Amino acid sequence: MSIAETTPAVGTSGSAFHTADRPRWEDYSRCIHCGLCLEACPTFRLLGEEMDSPRGRIYQIAQADAGRLPLAGAFETHIGRCLDCRACQTACPSGVEYGKILERARAELAAQREVRGPRAWLANYVFRRLLPDPRAMARQARLLRWYQRGGPRAVARATGVLRLLGLAQAESLAPEVEGEFFRAEMGRTFPAVGPRRARVAFLAGCVQRVAFAGMNRATIRVLQAAGCEVVIPAAQTCCGALHVHAGRREEARELARTNIQAFAGFDAVVTNSAGCGSALKEYGDLLAGDAAAEEFAGRVRDATELLAALGLPAGMLRPLPWKVTYQDPCHLAHGQRIRSAPRQLMAAIPELELVEMERADSCCGSAGIYNVVQPEIAGRLLDEKMATVRATRAGTIVTANPGCMLQLRAGIRRSGAADRVMHVMELLDAALGSAEQ
Ligand code: SF4
């Protein structure tokens, strides 16, 4: 029996959902309870609980909408344990757009949950002040850089104080802050190499500006080599992906409106972050009924997607005799259905050997801030991932999302399963011979 047959439509009096962002009956009622998504779900595989499966979570959401389940206790636990990795969307024969349903359930939880004290203060600071403000991000990054490069980190790790404070996991996942932030590039235009084939705008990202500046520069060089004129609009802001994950949709809408204006008039809006790209492509859903948001979303391209379509000029790539394995970022493989583009680009590099790992499209446990808020499950997923990496005997893990890179680097530190993690753009940049020294 389907949810559509058992659950009254939206508007049922007594529904536990109260906001305009409530999960929609027309979305969740498409689930026919077939269970074909269960084996694809990392949390079901690990925990073996129906309520930690996609089908179980959709059932709980339907029950809450029917007023039969409160938005607390078990509901909050099982919705909180979901990675939002969307592997279930790929597996689902009924076309259930699970990500939309989950994110709306989280918006309801965020709207109804009373969080006070230091946790609420910290969350408000991160989402409202830090992520959208590059100056605040740079200030905090400089502080972190001092901690990482000076003596404090060595002392904190040696004395075990981080474990005592319960901060060891978060500290190990913090990005290594780079020497030179991605700041001088803001507002600049980088010309195409050879005839111009496209005029694109590049999303610099909020964390990427301080922790992946080199990767951003590599992406620009590769885009230029492919004939793109690359503009970095100075007025852009955070994409809002983490806000949507956390159910903070109103704040995400404000960011989306800023970006829609900042990126107007370009052939494409390009990102090297699968998580950001997925959020940008969903602006049409976030700002439902807004034609500019739909138009914007239609122009968003992952860097691998754009480059695979344009193609790199023949003979430009020098041989890289490396053995690599590729981790599909969930928000690229499942969120955007992009799997062949990165592989196609890697296949164009002479002498590069790509060895596929088992379950390359299964979540590594990064999932936004999941590895910080659900460290136990995230750690188990990372251990699984590192075992599959080790089996390939590849020295380099290649991926296409900064969050995955942080998680996989943490996995290498604790398992030694490979030597390094690179973004596809960094790999192409190295093959072009233009990588930063
Ligand atoms: S999004 Fe991922 S973790 Fe969540 S239900 Fe779907 S497959 Fe499972």
Ligand code: SF4
């Ligand atoms: S595969 Fe789709 S229809 Fe089947 S249980 Fe999972 S979400 Fe529901």
